[in-house]
Amino acid sequence: xxxxxxxxxxxxxxxxxxxxxxxxxxxxxxxxxxxxxxxxxxxxxxxxxxxxxxxxxxxxxxxxxxxxxxxxxxxxxxxxxxxxxxxxxxxxxxxxxxxxxxxxxxxxxxxxxxxxxxxxxxxxxxxxxxxxxxxxxxxxxxxxxxxxxxxxxxxxxxxxxxxxxxxxxxxxxxxxxxxxxxxxxxxxxxxxxxxxxxxxxxxxxxxxxxxxxxxxxxxxxxxxxxxxxxx
Amino acid sequence: xxxxxxxxxxxxxxxxxxxxxxxxxxxxxxxxxxxxxxxxxxxxxxxxxxxxxxxxxxxxxxxxxxxxxxxxxxxxxxxxxxxxxxxxxxxxxxxxxxxxxxxxxxxxxxxxxxxxxxxxxxxxxxxxxxxxxxxxxxxxxxxxxxxxxxxxxxxxxxxxxxxxxxxxxxxxxxxxxxxxxxxxxxxxxxxxxxxxxxxxxxxxxxxxxxxxxxxxxxxxxxxxxxxxxxxxxxxxxxxxxxxxxxxxxxxxxxxxxxxxxxxxxxxxxxxxxxxxxxxx
Numbered sequence: 001x002x003x004x005x006x007x008x009x010x011x012x013x014x015x016x017x018x019x020x021x022x023x024x025x026x027x028x029x030x031x032x033x034x035x036x037x038x039x040x041x042x043x044x045x046x047x048x049x050x051x052x053x054x055x056x057x058x059x060x061x062x063x064x065x066x067x068x069x070x071x072x073x074x075x076x077x078x079x080x081x082x083x084x085x086x087x088x089x090x091x092x093x094x095x096x097x098x099x100x101x102x103x104x105x106x107x108x109x110x111x112x113x114x115x116x117x118x119x120x121x122x123x124x125x126x127x128x129x130x131x132x133x134x135x136x137x138x139x140x141x142x143x144x145x146x147x148x149x150x151x152x153x154x155x156x157x158x159x160x161x162x163x164x165x166x167x168x169x170x171x172x173x174x175x176x177x178x179x180x181x182x183x184x185x186x187x188x189x190x191x192x193x194x195x196x197x198x199x200x201x202x203x204x205x206x207x208x209x210x211x212x213x214x215x216x217x218x219x220x221x222x223x224x225x226x227x228x229x230x231x
Numbered sequence: 232x233x234x235x236x237x238x239x240x241x242x243x244x245x246x247x248x249x250x251x252x253x254x255x256x257x258x259x260x261x262x263x264x265x266x267x268x269x270x271x272x273x274x275x276x277x278x279x280x281x282x283x284x285x286x287x288x289x290x291x292x293x294x295x296x297x298x299x300x301x302x303x304x305x306x307x308x309x310x311x312x313x314x315x316x317x318x319x320x321x322x323x324x325x326x327x328x329x330x331x332x333x334x335x336x337x338x339x340x341x342x343x344x345x346x347x348x349x350x351x352x353x354x355x356x357x358x359x360x361x362x363x364x365x366x367x368x369x370x371x372x373x374x375x376x377x378x379x380x381x382x383x384x385x386x387x388x389x390x391x392x393x394x395x396x397x398x399x400x401x402x403x404x405x406x407x408x409x410x411x412x413x414x415x416x417x418x419x420x421x422x423x424x425x426x427x428x429x430x431x432x433x434x435x436x437x438x439x440x441x442x443x444x445x446x447x448x449x450x451x452x453x454x455x456x457x458x459x460x461x462x463x464x465x466x467x468x469x470x471x472x473x474x475x476x477x478x479x480x481x482x483x484x485x486x487x488x489x490x491x492x493x494x495x496x497x498x499x500x501x502x503x504x505x506x507x508x509x510x511x
Contacts, residue, residue, distance in 0.1 A: 037398055037401040037402070037405075038401045040401070042404035042405050045402075046406075046408035046487075049405055049409075049485070050409075053485065053486055055486060055488065056478070056479050056487065057479060057482060060479055068480070071414065071415045071416065071478055072414050072415070073414070074413065077418075078413040078414055078418055081418075082408075082411050082420060084411075086422045086426045130477045132474075132477065132480070133474045134470065134474065134480060135474070149433060150432050150433055151432070159434070160434040161433065161434075162430070162432045163429075164423070164430050164431070164432065202417040202418050202419070207416050209416050209417065
C-alpha cells in the first residue's frame with residue numbers, strides 16, 4: 001500500500017504548486033496528447049487553446065479591475081460579428097446587432113453638449129490606455145485616449161492619419177451642431193454598431209474605454225466651429 | 232527491384248523534392264519580384280528600406296546564427312546539426328518555408344521558435360531557464376541569431392506548410408478562427424487591420440491577409456525592425472498585435488500562438504519568402 005502513497009503525494013504537490021503559480025507557465029501541460037484537437041470544431045479548439053490550455057496570461061489584472069480572461073471572453077455582439085469573418089452584417093444579423101448596440105447606450109444627464117475641443121484634440125491624438133502584458137499602461141500616470149487619428153483624418157494639417165475609417169475632416173462644418181446631429185455623433189462614439197452593425201470601430205462608451213466627459217471633448221474637437229478640424 | 236525501377240525511383244524522388252518549393256533567392260530580389268507582380272502600397276511604402284535591404288543588419292545576425300548553429304553547445308556538447316526541422320537532421324535549406332509542421336518526436340505542431348527550444352533542451356541539454364533558451368528577443372539573443380540563420384535559408388522558397396497531418400489542419404483552422412475573433416476593450420481582431428488593401432494606421436500601410444503577394448512580406452519574420460533597431464520574430468509580432476488590441480499577453484510557444492502562425496503562413500502559401508526581411 002505504501003508504495004501508492006508516494007505518487008499520490010507527489011501528484012498533490014504538483015497540483016498545489018501549479019495553483020500557487022497561478023498558471024503563470026503551463027505550456028508544458030497543453031500538449032496535444034492529452035486532448036484530441038482533431039475531435040473539436042475549429043471554434044471549440046480556438047477557445048480551448050485560449051482558455052483551457054492557457055494560451056494567454058489569463059490571470060493578469062486589467063486597468064478596469066478585471067482580468068485578461070474577462071477581456072478575452074466574447075460578449076454576444078463580438079461573437080456575432082466574429083462569425084461573419086469580415087463580411088458585412090446583413091438582414092436579421094444586422095437588425096439584431098443594431099438593437100443589441102442601441103440597448104447598451106447610456107446618455108449623459110441632461111442634454112448632450114460639446115465639451116472642450118482642445119482637450120478633445122489631445123484625446124484624439126493619444127493612443128495610450130488599456131494595454132496589458134509585457135508593458136502595462138499605468139492610468140495613474142496618464143489618462144487613456146481615443147486614438148482617433150489611428151483610423152481617421154481630422155485636422156487637415158495632420159498628415160499622419162489612418163484610413164481604416166472615413167475622413168472626418170470638416171465634420172462639424174458640413175453637419176452643424178443641431179440636437180439630432182449631437183445625438184448621432186455621441187452614439188457613433190459610444191456604440192457605433194447602433195448605426196453600422198459589425199463596424200470595425202470600437203464601442204468607446206459601451207466598453208468603458210472613454211468617459212461621458214471624454215466623449216463630449218472629442219465631439220467638440222470634431223464638431224466645434226473653432227476646432228482645426230472645421231477650419 | 233528491376234534495373235529500370237532502380238533508375239526511375241531516385242529521379243521521381245528528386246522531382247518531388249523540388250516541385251513547388253523553389254530555390255534560394257536573396258531577400259531583396261524576392262521583394263523586387265513581388266513588387267513587380269502586384270500594385271501594393273504596403274510593399275513599396277518605404278523607399279529607404281527597399282534601398283537598405285541588401286545591407287540589412289539582420290544578415291549579420293544570421294551569420295552569427297550560422298556559427299552558433301554549428302557550434303557544439305550545451306551540457307550535451309552537440310551542435311544543432313542533429314536537429315530535424317522537418318526535412319531531416321541538420322537540413323535547413325527550405326525547411327522554414329514548410330513550418331509550422333507536425334513533429335512525430337514531439338507529438339505536436341511546432342513553429343520555428345518552439346522547434347528550436349525543443350532541440351536546445353532535448354538535444355543540447357540546455358535547461359528551459361538557460362538564457363540561451365529563455366532570452367527570445369533582440370538581435371543579440373541566441374534565439375534570434377539562430378532563427379535568423381535558419382529562416383534565411385528559406386529565402387526565395389515558396390511558403391508551403393504541410394497540412395497532411397490532421398493536427399496541422401486542426402491548428403490552421405483554429406488559427407483561422409483566432410484571426411477573426413473579436414474581443415477586448417476595442418473589439419478588435421487581426422482582421423480589423425489585415426482585411427483590406429492599402430489601409431493605414433496613422434502613416435503605416437497595412438498588409439492584407441487575402442493578398443498573398445502582400446502577405447508574404449507580412450509573415451516574413453525574422454525581420455530587422457528599423458524602429459526598434461532589433462531583429463524580431465513571428466512570436467514577437469503576435470505578442471505585439473495582441474498587446475495593441477488590448478487582449479493581454481499571448482504565451483510564446485503556446486499552441487494558441489502556433490495555431491495563429493499556422494494560419495498566417497498558410498495564407499501566404501505559394502508566394503516566395505523574404506528572409507530575413509526589413510520592416511519599418
